[in-house]
Amino acid sequence: MESSSNEFGSFLKDAGLIWGPSPEIYGGFAGFYTYGPLGKLLKNKVENSLRKTFNENEIREIEGPTILPDIVWEASGHLKTFNDKVIVCSKCKKKFRPDKLIEEHFDISADSFSNEKLLEFIKENKINCPDCKSKLNEDVSRQSLMIKTFAGGKEASLRPETATGTYLPFLRYYNYFRRKLPFGVFQIGKAYRNEISPRNNVLRGREFTQAEAQIFVDPKEKNNWEKFEEIKEQELPLWNWEEQKENKNVKKVKLKYALENKILKNKAYAWCIYLGYSQLKRMGFPEEKIRLRQHFPEERAFYADDAWDLEIKLENYGWLEVCGIHDRKDYDLKQHSKFSKIDLQVKNEEGEKFYPNILEIAFGVDRLTYSLISIFYEKKEEENGKTTFKIPYNLAPIDLAIFPLMKKPELIEITKKIKKSLEEDYIIEYDKTGSIGKRYLRAAIKGIPLAVTIDFDSIKNKDVTLRDRDSEKQVRIKIKELKKEIEKRLRENSY
């Protein structure tokens, strides 16, 4: 259960999760945030979970520059077309995105609204400036989202997404993967957008982290996709654009049904959709809070053959896009062939040249991290129990707390020995101050799944007390069996 927005904001700050806007001592720079010690450990777990999923599917990570010369952004189209609609407050002159203002008030997608429709909607529903509450100007213009810079004597831009940079070394990948399609690569890293009105903490920041996989396929082989066979019976909450238009509810359908009924266009793309969906389940997001929403034809990028968003429902926000899955066809490799004058086509077995198509699975890491906190944080008043961050055990920022009962040298010594034997595999919080009860409370707020207490019997009997965060049950366990037991419990309570 989630709590009010203010309480949640305090939790983010006090628990060391997310601070900002940063730098706070200088008054803050809108859209820039800092992950505190607990938040960063959680974000690392999120990134590593994504890494695991991609690597298991032989999609390999690469890391390219975050700054690229403007010729790249000219080729990709970003310099010309990567901009957002802006509406200005008549009084305080602050800028806002008209579509987002609408979406914040109503559970609809205003992405594809024309300027006229936006203005009409805003007028009819009397949406005012969220800051000074005055009337908004009746005019919609556009502003580029690119953040420009200059280095080594060249005009350049910070990447607004990892994707474009990932496409450029295509020929290098092609050799690395021994000249055989399909193959996939991904990047996890920063991207930058000069957002018009950064909002909602890290959900719409100016600097953010993406985890984007790009799968290069022969367009003729999109229905020759071995891995589809293993998942075709899986049921997914697919909400296509016709159903959205008719205000129909989301219902679960089998992937093979989705394919037969042309809800999804081909097996390769359906597999990408499944990969994204199963990742959210793996991270422990409750099934009823996940849906897959297809873009309206007019909402899609002009080069996209199909586009679906994975969305998570947050109490304080509504449905939030955490992943976009796109069939980008041959747009990118064609454009970069044209602008770089390097042929990025490959040959099939018949000797025909073609541009590989690109299927993209693009996660927002900050959004996933924030969603996990939002969904699993359980605030309680003191009389009703204790506040716990009920994050799934496998994603807990800190795996294990370890407490010597008292600050006696002999207890400290054995505690440090046990810590040392476990720290190769786990992130451990060593806490020696305060009553054991207080230390359990502190561990619960940080979401630490397991706590080990070392007392005087530990020295004699070579055993310790192991306490479980959620059941609150304590067992006495031999030190030599501790590692195995911890491993077992952290895996059992994962998704």
Place this chain on the structure above:
Amino acid sequence: MESSSNEFGSFLKDAGLIWGPSPEIYGGFAGFYTYGPLGKLLKNKVENSLRKTFNENEIREIEGPTILPDIVWEASGHLKTFNDKVIVCSKCKKKFRPDKLIEEHFDISADSFSNEKLLEFIKENKINCPDCKSKLNEDVSRQSLMIKTFAGGKEASLRPETATGTYLPFLRYYNYFRRKLPFGVFQIGKAYRNEISPRNNVLRGREFTQAEAQIFVDPKEKNNWEKFEEIKEQELPLWNWEEQKENKNVKKVKLKYALENKILKNKAYAWCIYLGYSQLKRMGFPEEKIRLRQHFPEERAFYADDAWDLEIKLENYGWLEVCGIHDRKDYDLKQHSKFSKIDLQVKNEEGEKFYPNILEIAFGVDRLTYSLISIFYEKKEEENGKTTFKIPYNLAPIDLAIFPLMKKPELIEITKKIKKSLEEDYIIEYDKTGSIGKRYLRAAIKGIPLAVTIDFDSIKNKDVTLRDRDSEKQVRIKIKELKKEIEKRLRENSY
């Protein structure tokens, strides 16, 4: 043993380690590189090894913005003083760093040379433009290294180091760590410098990754450092500036001797030095290729009380700085108090206010990654054996290769099952094409420590062949014992 520079360059590219300058298809942007699939896996291992070391010492990770408003860089002094000396070629007008030109030709540190001394040295030793071989202008000027940008209506800069950004949330940390010094935090992330002449692949790039720990201490408690007791007998190759001046050799000295003889100023700082050194040993760098070089007094930043560099010897480069350890005193918190008008002092038990001092351990992640490749890559001509990337097992980019002997469905099925049972813990390369001999060769070039081959007996006897990269020995092992054996071998062959 290292090979010639050209061969090494090809290895970096062909093995999927480091590509660039990026984007290659657009002719490359000097100082920007891409880690390919193998290189990125290796870089992740390096970062995770650093994370482990820091976390084990209760130094926690945070993640701040890479863009900060210019008020921050005014306070830190970067806007005014973060620049490098420049010398220009009289003919091609290219810019170079005079100190680096000297260091590339002679095994000395020219960091502290005056302009006159630089020009004199260049003239005497007839150092010319490395590109067009013409004479260099007899003039040394300065150029800022800051990369500027503009976002949200503010002048801002990309951070030239993670450190400054790490200091700003000091009060947040102070609360998180329950208002008790000492404590430490670290950042691993990108930093940007408009290098005058980017060189040597990722060793001096314009975009690079740092891993910098900052430890906040009470200046009065620098010699009250519990953890020093455990390490005081350790011997380190400490080369202080007097010895350098007198051209004495580096010799190993015990830390307690270094302290008694004032080679190191205090226990807390000595412990930081040890942490850096032991990290290099943990990563498997050979002892004889590591030294600790103290900065000359005139080489140190004006606020630094002491500064030592950890250096690694590379065949093709000479001694390379991979980590700097600095006592920054109260400079940073004082400056940011002054400019932000937020008091960053804390109180000791006697109620006296003071600025915590900062001890910094600053690793260059790209340099560590590159050094590991350079030191452990063993090129062999076909008649002399096989080319192997002899990276220590615990840092291997890919842990395990797994081969079905043939492409028969029954072999593929059991291979996939085994892969699935191991991929929770390991990065696995699944390779089903080519003769087993060829597959072993490919695995060796990638540095994969262990290879598992599944054959028809595997189905009958539930066992597989496990092959070791370095000993090249093969054993037959039961599938149910495989995981344990892999874990054991990967740990045994680590440092």
